[in-house]
Amino acid sequence: MSISTPRILMRARLSRLPLPLPLQRCIGNPPNSTQSPSPFLSLWNRSYSTPRFGQEPTQEISLAKPATMPIAPDVLQHYLADSPPSVVPLQIRPHFEALSDQEKLYAHYISVASFAGTRVVLRQVSPESEALYDFIIALHHACAGDWIKAQKTAGLSDDDRKHFLDYAAQFLGNTGNFKSFGDSKFLPRISQKQLFALASISPVALKHYAKIKDAIFGAESEEVMHLGYPDGGHVTTYYPDSPNITKEEITIVSDFLEGKKLLPENTRLRKVQDGFEALIASEQKDPAKGDRDIEESEWVLEGKLQGKKLRLVYGDHSVEMGMIAEALENARKNALNSTEASMHEQYVKSFKTGSLEAFKESQRFWIRDKGPMVESDIGFVETYRDPHGQKGEWEGFVAMVNQERTQAFAKLVESAPSLIPKLPWSKDFEKDKFLAPDFTSLEVLTFAGSGIPAGINIPNYDDIRQTEGFKNVSLGNVLGAKAPNEPIPFIKESDLDVFTRCRDAAFEVQVGLHELLGHGCGKLLQETAPGTYNFDHSNPPISPLTGKPITTWYKPGQTWSGVFGAIAGSYEECRAECVAMALCCDFNVLSIFGFGDGSIDIDGPAGDILYAAYLTMARAGITALEFWDPKSKKWGQPHMQARFSILQTFLNAGPEFASLDHTAADLSDLTVRIERSKILSHGRPAVEKYLQELHVYKSTADIESGTKMYEGITGVSGWYAETVRPAVLRKKTPRKVFVQANTVVGPDGKVELREYDATPEGMIRSFAEREYI
Numbered sequence: 001m002s003i004s005t006p007r008i009l010m011r012a013r014l015s016r017l018p019l020p021l022p023l024q025r026c027i028g029n030p031p032n033s034t035q036s037p038s039p040f041l042s043l044w045n046r047s048y049s050t051p052r053f054g055q056e057p058t059q060e061i062s063l064a065k066p067a068t069m070p071i072a073p074d075v076l077q078h079y080l081a082d083s084p085p086s087v088v089p090l091q092i093r094p095h096f097e098a099l100s101d102q103e104k105l106y107a108h109y110i111s112v113a114s115f116a117g118t119r120v121v122l123r124q125v126s127p128e129s130e131a132l133y134d135f136i137i138a139l140h141h142a143c144a145g146d147w148i149k150a151q152k153t154a155g156l157s158d159d160d161r162k163h164f165l166d167y168a169a170q171f172l173g174n175t176g177n178f179k180s181f182g183d184s185k186f187l188p189r190i191s192q193k194q195l196f197a198l199a200s201i202s203p204v205a206l207k208h209y210a211k212i213k214d215a216i217f218g219a220e221s222e223e224v225m226h227l228g229y230p231d232g233g234h235v236t237t238y239y240p241d242s243p244n245i246t247k248e249e250i251t252i253v254s255d256f257l258e259g260k261k262l263l264p265e266n267t268r269l270r271k272v273q274d275g276f277e278a279l280i281a282s283e284q285k286d287p288a289k290g291d292r293d294i295e296e297s298e299w300v301l302e303g304k305l306q307g308k309k310l311r312l313v314y315g316d317h318s319v320e321m322g323m324i325a326e327a328l329e330n331a332r333k334n335a336l337n338s339t340e341a342s343m344h345e346q347y348v349k350s351f352k353t354g355s356l357e358a359f360k361e362s363q364r365f366w367i368r369d370k371g372p373m374v375e376s377d378i379g380f381v382e383t384y385r386d387p388h389g390q391k392g393e394w395e396g397f398v399a400m401v402n403q404e405r406t407q408a409f410a411k412l413v414e415s416a417p418s419l420i421p422k423l424p425w426s427k428d429f430e431k432d433k434f435l436a437p438d439f440t441s442l443e444v445l446t447f448a449g450s451g452i453p454a455g456i457n458i459p460n461y462d463d464i465r466q467t468e469g470f471k472n473v474s475l476g477n478v479l480g481a482k483a484p485n486e487p488i489p490f491i492k493e494s495d496l497d498v499f500t501r502c503r504d505a506a507f508e509v510q511v512g513l514h515e516l517l518g519h520g521c522g523k524l525l526q527e528t529a530p531g532t533y534n535f536d537h538s539n540p541p542i543s544p545l546t547g548k549p550i551t552t553w554y555k556p557g558q559t560w561s562g563v564f565g566a567i568a569g570s571y572e573e574c575r576a577e578c579v580a581m582a583l584c585c586d587f588n589v590l591s592i593f594g595f596g597d598g599s600i601d602i603d604g605p606a607g608d609i610l611y612a613a614y615l616t617m618a619r620a621g622i623t624a625l626e627f628w629d630p631k632s633k634k635w636g637q638p639h640m641q642a643r644f645s646i647l648q649t650f651l652n653a654g655p656e657f658a659s660l661d662h663t664a665a666d667l668s669d670l671t672v673r674i675e676r677s678k679i680l681s682h683g684r685p686a687v688e689k690y691l692q693e694l695h696v697y698k699s700t701a702d703i704e705s706g707t708k709m710y711e712g713i714t715g716v717s718g719w720y721a722e723t724v725r726p727a728v729l730r731k732k733t734p735r736k737v738f739v740q741a742n743t744v745v746g747p748d749g750k751v752e753l754r755e756y757d758a759t760p761e762g763m764i765r766s767f768a769e770r771e772y773i
């Protein structure tokens, strides 16, 4: 899974963790983020979302295309490209420069392999995306990146130029003309006539433009603005050239292939005259029998599709898979240990022959490659965008371990036995031995695919997860990326200096405490088998909430997520966030991260970090409202729901500690006030009281009290729903698109990092200079 962004809103899927998010599995958006999907997304999800794999369909399968409705102009404007998009640099230089020459080469080849799959992603998004990519790159070459010159040659206005560049940056940032977060199409703001004028500056660009001129502006109905099953009127290219393929046919063929034990991630499905072709991504068009995952390659179907043929067709994306295999062969030659070499051997086999069994083997080696200097993963991984939820989108990343942060995290884990007793419960509610969750913080050099998550938890294959494990990584420079001069709503002028100076450091402290101690602490009191308990049943622990012996616990076979159900995800995130807010008040903890010497000094540098952490959380509690849907009165993002409740906890500590201040009726000047000098006396005790309830209800399977408490404090109504939320939406910034550095091998055989401006022009150049795409 990718974390939040992924998965972000994402898509609860498969049998993964109970996280509702996509890109983010656990981490969610950084608390200082105001970015989000289009405001339209929640509406869309509610009204039109297609059932995902593993979910019950909510409607009968329809065999006929539904009648479509033209889009009203006021709705159409929600689909216009962001103007301007939030273009941010993915900062990597110091971490890359810290690598040895061989490590740099190793990283370089994986980076090439990752971006070599760009055309695969484009083909997986929409029929027009690949030619649209060629069009943008052809224009760049025609004007050598001098867009003012292109503007003049084409006779365009400044606005026309800007609108085109904004669209191109958003397109490249999403690797296609549908948002990777929300799956809705976005349209250029430049007119068709002006875009034609721009295309006319180059015969090559004009040739590509001719192929896409209608498709990029196409908006005949709301259905075509969203990815989904073709018979729902939606767009998908996982079923290429098959406008009439039905969900029922997709289901029957997919189930049939599943019965044959053919894994689906690297496939597409095409409907042809006499039946269907399952296209398998591989360099080879006719792999040797011994290299195939199944021997047979053609069947005649029975049942509802009686008499139709089903053929396996190898060699889908053949050129790209060949380039990827070649680059990974070079990575293998520069591998840093034998596990990595074996991993790349299996990748190469998989991408040459189409074998997903070889891919699974690569993932087994990947898990065994513990704590590498250069981390990576590559392949058809996440299945969010196939309407049927089985076929994977191409992605590849390569990242460096952040050494300083890794050391701080290791020290934190070492200190856990002395830190956990400071939390507001007795050892009865704690595990005998602290087990740190697997967690690594990385800095990303390259992330190729439709969008960059904030964290990743893979592989997705449950059989591997259960027997061999998985890796859980947070992508530090993705979480910390921000545009220069990005506005910071809801923070007081007088706090802006300390906030901007310390928020990244504060967030790092927060992430470490949340991931390692937050999710790592606590014990579930269980009757593990009838009559057998993991606590003293004859003399039960005393609840710190009531002062009386506990009366509830997990019964045999019961699990935390099973008992707490739908609220489990957000509730657990909230518990982890509160652990972080409680422990970051400990100056010894701050000193582990290099802030202060452990002595209590709220006005010193370590106090700055603590204050920034509280401001960040309070502000996130406000921006969270964007993720609350007023129609269903539900939260769409578990971390944000949690942060809203923590803001309420601050406010409940009284006006002497925190308040929301404003003078304007529309809250256009809304800010949050946290009394720095009262964080230790008022803030920490308030958080600990809340945390104690969260923790004890979880430990004792007290679903009744836990739900009542959590639904109460995360409930949104009145002023928050009607006044604060609209003010938050008005201040929302577009989702970020990242400009990534490129690597090139110099004449001396050494790898150089090439960075680009964090502008739409720089974004285009960064792709144009990867000539192999």
Ligand SMILES: [Zn+2]
Binding pocket: 026, 027, 514, 515, 519, 573, 576
């Ligand atoms: Zn978490």
